[in-house]
Every structure is written in C-alpha cells, then in structure tokens.
Amino acid sequence: MDITFKDVSYIYQANTPFEHRALSGVSFHIPSGSFVAVIGHTGSGKSTLLQHLNGLLRPTEGKVMIDDYQISAGEKTKDIKSLREKVGVVFQYPEHQLFEETVAKDIGFGPLNFNVEPKEIERRTGEAIKAVGLPEDLLQRSPFDLSGGQMRRVAIAGVLAMNPEVLVLDEPTAGLDPSGQREIMDMFSRQHKNNNLTTVLVTHSMEDALRYADHIIIMKDGEKYMEGAPLDVLVNKEELQRVQLDLPEVIQFLHQAEKQFGKAIPYQKQSIAQLAKELTAIVKGGESNG
Amino acid sequence: MSYFIEFRDVSFRYREDQPWVLKDVSFHVQSDEWLAIIGHNGSGKSTIAKLMNGLLLPQKGEILVDGVQVTEDTIWEIRKKVGMVFQNPDNQFVGTTVKDDVAFGMENHGLPRKLMVERIQTSLAAVGMSDYVAHEPHRLSGGQKQRVAIASVLAVAPQLIILDEATAMLDPKGRLEIMETIRNVQEDQDLSLLTITHDLQEVVKADRVIVMNQGSKWLEGTPRDVFSEKDKLRNIGLDTPFVTKLAAELSAAGLPIQREPLNHQELLEDLWTLHSKM
Numbered sequence: 103m104d105i106t107f108k109d110v111s112y113i114y115q116a117n118t119p120f121e122h123r124a125l126s127g128v129s130f131h132i133p134s135g136s137f138v139a140v141i142g143h144t145g146s147g148k149s150t151l152l153q154h155l156n157g158l159l160r161p162t163e164g165k166v167m168i169d170d171y172q173i174s175a176g177e178k179t180k181d182i183k184s185l186r187e188k189v190g191v192v193f194q195y196p197e198h199q200l201f202e203e204t205v206a207k208d209i210g211f212g213p214l215n216f217n218v219e220p221k222e223i224e225r226r227t228g229e230a231i232k233a234v235g236l237p238e239d240l241l242q243r244s245p246f247d248l249s250g251g252q253m254r255r256v257a258i259a260g261v262l263a264m265n266p267e268v269l270v271l272d273e274p275t276a277g278l279d280p281s282g283q284r285e286i287m288d289m290f291s292r293q294h295k296n297n298n299l300t301t302v303l304v305t306h307s308m309e310d311a312l313r314y315a316d317h318i319i320i321m322k323d324g325e326k327y328m329e330g331a332p333l334d335v336l337v338n339k340e341e342l343q344r345v346q347l348d349l350p351e352v353i354q355f356l357h358q359a360e361k362q363f364g365k366a367i368p369y370q371k372q373s374i375a376q377l378a379k380e381l382t383a384i385v386k387g388g389e390s391n392g
Numbered sequence: 393m394s395y396f397i398e399f400r401d402v403s404f405r406y407r408e409d410q411p412w413v414l415k416d417v418s419f420h421v422q423s424d425e426w427l428a429i430i431g432h433n434g435s436g437k438s439t440i441a442k443l444m445n446g447l448l449l450p451q452k453g454e455i456l457v458d459g460v461q462v463t464e465d466t467i468w469e470i471r472k473k474v475g476m477v478f479q480n481p482d483n484q485f486v487g488t489t490v491k492d493d494v495a496f497g498m499e500n501h502g503l504p505r506k507l508m509v510e511r512i513q514t515s516l517a518a519v520g521m522s523d524y525v526a527h528e529p530h531r532l533s534g535g536q537k538q539r540v541a542i543a544s545v546l547a548v549a550p551q552l553i554i555l556d557e558a559t560a561m562l563d564p565k566g567r568l569e570i571m572e573t574i575r576n577v578q579e580d581q582d583l584s585l586l587t588i589t590h591d592l593q594e595v596v597k598a599d600r601v602i603v604m605n606q607g608s609k610w611l612e613g614t615p616r617d618v619f620s621e622k623d624k625l626r627n628i629g630l631d632t633p634f635v636t637k638l639a640a641e642l643s644a645a646g647l648p649i650q651r652e653p654l655n656h657q658e659l660l661e662d663l664w665t666l667h668s669k670m
Contacts, residue, residue: 144533144563251433277479277560279433279590280631306563346565351634355656362660363667374634378641385647385667 103188103267103300105132105155109164112150116162124150125324127164132317134169137294137301139311139332142321143346148272148304151321155270155302156189157182168268187216190266192274196257197250205231205248205256206241212264223263230259234289251282258286262293269293269301275310287314308350312336312371320345333369352377359384395420395456396552396584397444397474402453404439413439415607416453421552426578426585428595428615431604432629437588440604441556444586445474458551472501475545479557481537484544485529490521493529494544501548508547515546518580519573535566539573546577552584559591567591592633596654603630620652635659 112125125147132138142148153159154166157173165174171185179185193199202208209230210223218226231238234255240248245256258274271290275283291314294301305311311318311332318335320328322345328335336342337353348354353369359381360366367380397420404414414436421427429437442448443455446467455462457470475497478484487493491512498508516522519539524532529540538558545553555574559567571594578585587594595601601618603611605628611618619625619636626632635653643649647666653659 143565249434277557280592281629282433348564355634355638358656358660359663362664374637375641375644378638378645381638381663382642382645382647385663386670 103169104134104167105268105300105302106130106167107151107154107164108167110151110154110161110166111163112154112159113162123324125161128324128326129164130319130326130329132300132302134300135298136317137291137315138303138317138319139315140302140304140319140321141306141308141311141347142327145323146321146345147324148321150324152191152270152272152302152304155268156186156191158191183216187264188266189268189270190261190264191270192258192261192272194272194276195254196261196274197245197253200245200253200257203244204242205236205245208245208256209241209260209263212260216264226263226265227259230263231256233262233293234259235285251278254278254282254286258289265297267299269299271301271303271305273304273306275307290314308336308348312350312352320347333371337369394423396423396425396458397421397586398456399440399443400454400456402443402450402455404443404448404450404452413607414443414450417607417609418453419602419609419612421584421586423551423584424582425600426587426598428598428601429586429588429604430590430595430601430630431610435604436607437604438556441476441554441586441588444552444554445471445476468501472548473551474554475548475550475552476554476556477538477541477545477558479560481534481541481561482530484541485537488528489525490516490527490529490532490540491525493540494547497544497548503548511547511549515543516540518546518577519543533566534562535569538562538566538570542570542573542577546581551582552586555585555587555589557588557590559589559594571597592631596633615654616652619654 107128107130110125110128114122114124140148140151150159154161154173157179160173161175163175165172168185171179173179200208202211206227209227213223213226228238231241236252236255245253275286278286287310293299303315315332318330318332319326320335327345328341336350339349342349356367356369363384365384399417399419402414402417403412405412429440431437439448443450446462458473460466460469462470485493486496494512494515495508498511516525519542521536521539521543529537559570577583587598589595596615598615601613601615602609603618611621619632622632622636622640635656639649639653639659649662651662653662
C-alpha cells in the first residue's frame, strides 16, 4: 500500500499550557513494497509519526494517505477498522501486551476481533508461529511461562496472524541478544519479500537501516531532516553528526582507510570478504602515495 | 592473593527439579579491574550477577566478596560493597525527585544525614547530573535515568559496580553517555567493574572477558585473546566485532595480519606497516 504524508503536523495537548508540537510539516511518499527505515533520536517525532500510520493519531494539520484511506484533521476516516486490519503495528516491547491463557489464543486474538473464521484463525496461528521460529507445541502453553525472547516472538506472531499489508515496526529487537536480533530482523525481511509488504521500521541501528531498508527517513525535532537511498544518506558524516547519529561502522572504517591510503573503496553493500579483497589490493598495490 | 570477588566451584539452580543454571564456575575479579561477561541469553550471566550481592545464594561452592563469604548473615554487609544497575531504567526508581532517589539506598544502609547530603552532591556530580537534583526521575531521558541509577549506587560507596545490560535499552547517545560516565567514575575512585553485556564495543574496552556458555565458564582472557578465538565464538553463535571479522578475511586474502585488532585504528596501523613493506 502506498503511504503519503502531506504537510503533517501534530500537536499534543493543543491550546493548553502543555502544548507540544511533535511533528511539523512532514511530507514524504513511500511507494507500495518499500522497506523504509525511520531514524532519529529520542524526541525526534518517530513514534508520533508511526502512530499516524494506522490512525491511532490524527494529524492536527495536513493529511496522511494510506492506499485509499485518508486521515486528516477533523474528519472521520471512513472504514478505519479495515485500515487497522491491513496495517500491523509491532510496538516497543510488544511482549508487555500478552494477556491470554495460551499462546494460541494470544496469537489468534487479533483475527478473532476482525471476525475471521475459527478454521482460518487456526491455520494462520500455525503459520505465524512457524514464521517466528517457535515450535508448535508452545501453542497450548501460557505465554507467561516463556522466556523474554519467546514472548517477543509470540507477540510478533500475533501481528503476522492479521495478514497485514503494511508492517510497522517500532524498535522490534530492542533488548534482545545479538543472535536474537539478527533472527528477528531476517524474519521480518523474509515476510516483507514473500508477502509483498510495505514495511516501516523505526530503529536506532544504522547497521539495520543499511542492511534491510531501501529508503531512509531521518527525523529531527519533529521535522524530516533527510531522506533518500541508504547509500546516499548513510555515508554523509557531517549531516549525520549534526543530529548526533553515527555512520554505520563499515562506512566509518572505509572513510578512515581512505584517509590512510589515499584511495577510496566505494561501499556497495559488499560482503566483508569482498571488502577484504579490495582492501588487500590497495595494501599490496604499493603505488598509492598515502 | 587479594581478589575482590572470588567464585569457587559455584553451582546454582532455581529449583531442585530444574537443570543447573551454573555448573562449577570459578573465577575472580581483582580490585580496580573491569571484567566483562558475555554469552547468550540463558548462559548464566545474570545469575552470576545476582549471586554476587546475595540476591541468590548458591547450592554448591562458595562466593567470597572482599574475603567474606556470601551468606544470609552477610548479605547486608556485602550489598554495601557491591552495587548493581539493571537493564530497565524505569524499574529502579522509588523517589519522587532525583535527590530522594539517590538518598533511598543510603537510608537503607542507615547512613547519617550529614553524610547523605554530602554524598548526594558528590555522586550526582560524578555522573554529571547535579543540575537535576529536584527533577522527577520519570521525566528524564533513558540515559539520564541510568546515570541517576549509577549515582544512587555510588552514593553507598561500593567497591564493585555491576552493570547488568544497563545500556541495552538506551539509544546510541545514551549508551555512550553511560559508558563515559562509568569510565570517569572508575578512574576517579578505586572501583572494580563488572559489565554483563551484548555490546561488543563495550567488551573490547574491558581489562578481561569471561565467555559463558550453557552455565559454564567457556573462555577467559583479555579481549584480544578472546576475540582471536573467533571460530570458537562463532560455533556457539556469538558475534565478533567488525574489525575481527575483517581481519580474518584479510588474512584469508593473503595479508599476514599479526595482532588481533580491537579497533579500527589498530587494524589500519597494521595495514599501513604491511603496505610500507610491500
């Protein structure tokens, strides 16, 4: 589904002494099928932006268009329930929202609310638990008997069981160990490709943004600060430092190597093995004057 | 032999019908040392931390803190010496102001008021939070909250601080703040530091590293020693730093890399030396 923000502003507690402008004049267009990473510091407006994607928040000014749905100030969005069926949101620490007696009931809770047939719910539950890499015999266990990492996966399975067309992920791997982080992100990447999803990932990890996204939006103080392809946005040291973000480590290293050897290795998502070959050629080359 | 902490063949399980979480673990922490413990979730890392200040007691073996064995009778004495900062900054606040919060730990240890007032100031200054004495803790950023949590621990004047994934929930800026704070404090005061972490950038800065796997001590050494065993680490599914991986590929591509690099600078220096010789 295409996602378009047009001059979107959002003000918390407008017309009170606590008024706070969280978004101002944000515009962008995300074509259907994109994997977008939204980056920015705490307080940059990322989470507010995200809550507009399924109509949890309505813009104070401007409008948000998701496919044929339009969310704007003062107007009731037609059919917002069906929008929420199509936009699956994985909030931060989603395991805090588990509540059912069994894992199966928790995963099936969303579809049940949207009147999906019991047979179909069962099918989707089985599929979703497989997708997140948990054994099916967990289905009859209480979610509260599971480890933190398993609970996170159950919560994510609950979102996948909705068969969403848009996946919105708010730091989905925060607090997991590195191998758990990698597994979860690879799983989202597979879902994205196999099911033709449009994915919006809010993250602090420049590495994840570089690895998974095809488009980057950087937020600063409620405004869109930069936008573009990862290899354009994530190589720009000065611009990123201005918003206290670092270059991804591989790009940092290549910049330093360029300074040392006077020769650039352009980064095009090469594997580390490939980078090593290119670097070896420069080190052995000898003709560089450093 | 004056180790600040000593684990002697320690085994622990939560219940008798459950498997051992720690199996015959022995190691020590020296005074002024920074020891990092890494390992998967479930490898026993956090259990070690909880055993150190008596939140848990072992079924087998013994744990000595500053020469005193950790038992039900000694835990209060030991908790004055061993402070802990946990992962979630929101779960550690009890006071309505930053000042109250820092005072809470000291009240529990029955410190005189005059000393408390003094320590509130010095410990908040040490973490760069002096301007926030009267602030409400829940309105601070994640990094600021963890700095206050560290101040609360410092105020009790411990000899060892345990950071149990204390930076895991912070954004990169908050993470940096905390590690800088900790380094400064450690340099100023005679402190031992134990960090339990997944953050490899943090691990390479420690004096020594212990790798835990399935409840046992699996590897121990300097960060350089440990990361030279990258194949072993990969076998148990642990990640290694970017420079470690790159150095391995450079060796495979025919460059004789001599030392295991811990950061970009070290690797670039070695490459430059090789380059000059070619």
